[in-house]
Amino acid sequence: MTATRMPATFGVALRTWRQRRRLSQLDLAIRADVSARHVSFIETGRSAPSRAMVLRLADVLDVPPRERNHLLIAAGLAPVYPERRLDDPELAAVRDGVQRVLSAYEPYPCVAVDRCWNILGANAATAVLLDGVAPGLLEQPNALRLTLHPDGMAPRIKNLGQWRHHLIGRLRREVTASGSDELAALLSEAESYPGPSVESADPATVLVPLELCTADGELLTFISTVTTFGTALDPTAAELSIEAFLPADEVTAATLVCRSASQGSPQ
Template sequence: MSTLQSAPATFGTLIREWRRRRRLSQLDLAIGADVSSRHVSFIETGRSMPSRAMVLRLAATLGVPPREQNHLLLAAGLAPEFTERRLDDPELAPVRAGIERVLAAYDPHPCLVVDRGWNIVEANAGTAVLLDGVAPDLLAAPNALRIALHPDGLAPRIRNLAQWRHHLLERLRREVTAAPGGELAALLAELEAYPGGGEADDQFGGVAVPLRLTAGDGSELTFLSTVTTFGTALDLTVAELSIEAFLPADEATAAALSHSGTVR
């Protein structure tokens, strides 16, 4: 058995892979990054080593996520741009405080925080309306997408499951395309195997995809979701967090939540 290991990919190889992933020619990338196509060619073939500013410029043009930008910098022999701390790190105390304020502000409307793998990091009390009836094993290590689409999760209560499933899977596919491989690709394959496909309706005329949920009393709750991210984060943990809020899409849902706090 050979003990040889593949050599680490060079910067030129990685940037070429990203360019092809984005379906751009060298000229397209050069125009977007405001450099010559000759310089792009030299970088990809290793005839020219990029500066830190050039790596970040090319990465921005290609829409490379922060974690993969670090990989590009390291391949070019440069220090990473983004640090990575645990969320409980003392230096991230302002971030945690901000998250708590956002969660409290949305209550009693469901609001949760997920990491890059869609694992639930924090949630407010209003999220109970979404988690009611979910199997305990799914809550032991809660993943928002798994909980939403698993047959033992929220799926049986989603009245427009085909539509909501399509919406979530398309979003995850875009994320996998942006950062191929790893846990997101495995999660996508798992979720695609769950039941719930079919023809999706279009209640909101293509403006937004609602979540139509059966409450414990048999009534229907209708939500529209919003996503908030930390756009200026220089820490990977923070940059990869998303705050997912579910706002009432009609007066009946707003009244139900405001009157009872959470509906079970």
């Protein structure tokens, strides 16, 4: 995972995050219980923030752990959140937890992704989603690319315009919240893929379904749920999400159970 590029000075970085959260210097000062003058001095470089001040401002601005490290470094301070890969021994409990969740969702598809939508794990039932996907897309699988790329799932998604609008809107919000250059590049790539983008025809719609035709011509309808580690402090764990695709009707549920039974997968 490549670190998000941040401005060179803490003052510029702080102003960037403040503006991203649409707060004035006075708003930030009130929420952080400091003077607006002090916030101004920090942004202009006239005052150097302490570690406690950096973390307090980051907390108010809801800055993710990885980016908090970048803020600390920009302020000339050591980072406080360890940045490790998921295969690090220290994250064994996280890996085990992810695997348990993936297995528990069988016979329904479930994937674990990092903040850039790269797939880090998947259960056996996910194969139903990947029927017909070009092998090249599976070498370094990215959930967004697998879904919307014309060589991926896109040709088999019956409501592609609706699902595309849903995914790109979700990614746009993540770009705004995180300021990640990687996510911004992924958004630009996704928007370049051919395909319609339409909102739900019914504003009273409760959930956006995924309507997917299998290689055998069956129509499966899913609703998705996303799970995260709510108490994670490690950047890698905090950025993990687990997305499950649950059957939206009895036909889909029965089909998935039958497929699982025929393949000998656990239920």
